[in-house]
Amino acid sequence: MRIGAHVDQADPLAEAASRSAGAAQFFLSDPQGWKAPKPREDADRLRAADVDLYVHAPYVINVATLNNRIRIPSRKLLLGHAAAAAEIGAKGLIVHGGHVNAGDDLAVGFDNWRKTFAYAADSGGFPLPVLIENTAGGENACARRLDALARLWDALGDHEVGFCLDTCHAHAGGEELLDLVDRVKAITGRIDLVHANNSKGDFNSGQDRHDNLDGGTIDPDLVVAVIRAAGAPVIVETPGGVAGQAADIAFLRERLGTGA
Numbered sequence: 001m002r003i004g005a006h007v008d009q010a011d012p013l014a015e016a017a018s019r020s021a022g023a024a025q026f027f028l029s030d031p032q033g034w035k036a037p038k039p040r041e042d043a044d045r046l047r048a049a050d051v052d053l054y055v056h057a058p059y060v061i062n063v064a065t066l067n068n069r070i071r072i073p074s075r076k077l078l079l080g081h082a083a084a085a086a087e088i089g090a091k092g093l094i095v096h097g098g099h100v101n102a103g104d105d106l107a108v109g110f111d112n113w114r115k116t117f118a119y120a121a122d123s124g125g126f127p128l129p130v131l132i133e134n135t136a137g138g139e140n141a142c143a144r145r146l147d148a149l150a151r152l153w154d155a156l157g158d159h160e161v162g163f164c165l166d167t168c169h170a171h172a173g174g175e176e177l178l179d180l181v182d183r184v185k186a187i188t189g190r191i192d193l194v195h196a197n198n199s200k201g202d203f204n205s206g207q208d209r210h211d212n213l214d215g216g217t218i219d220p221d222l223v224v225a226v227i228r229a230a231g232a233p234v235i236v237e238t239p240g241g242v243a244g245q246a247a248d249i250a251f252l253r254e255r256l257g258t259g260a
């Protein structure tokens, strides 16, 4: 089982090495911006590396929204990131589930997700797995709670869609971690990646505030149990830089009894 961290995008392989990580997740552009990712000069080196790479799409992307001025550029930015992530040999592109605005019909949001995959399919399909991630907040989110996630997966139908389970987002979003993997897999059939984070916010607080695994409001044993049940690669998106994340990775290795 590969365990890694979300790291700075300038030199992800050096960042991974400094944490003894077997996997690295990073952004390919400003996560708060709309600029398309630039081709990376280190693409050959990234592709050849013995580190599993994951790309996190910008936070501004919201393909579900009924607002055309956000949805259309979101779709474009997602496709651009998929091409750029495939170019560096990434295993997956992680994107948040998105939301509709207050008063808007969530059913349209789910259908907008379907259209995103249909649009990609028209141009040959996404060149790598796209992993939709559960989110912590909002009352109109597509992937905060499992009832919404089930509707999203229904809408996506036969399209090839992956899932990234974030333990902080689940807890803060109001889903108990106990047996969560079984309940998620009953909907999605798969978990491609676990974001192993503790939560500064309380259960169901809606707050997206990550903490180190031995801090926060989640019993770390529950995070370990989620990882075991998921059987998927793990990325920690925790604070504390190299030291904090290396400690989280070491903690997981020890608890999981894996040399990964």
Ligand SMILES: [Zn+2]
Pocket (backbone or CB within 6 Å): 133, 166, 195, 237
């Ligand atoms: Zn996450």
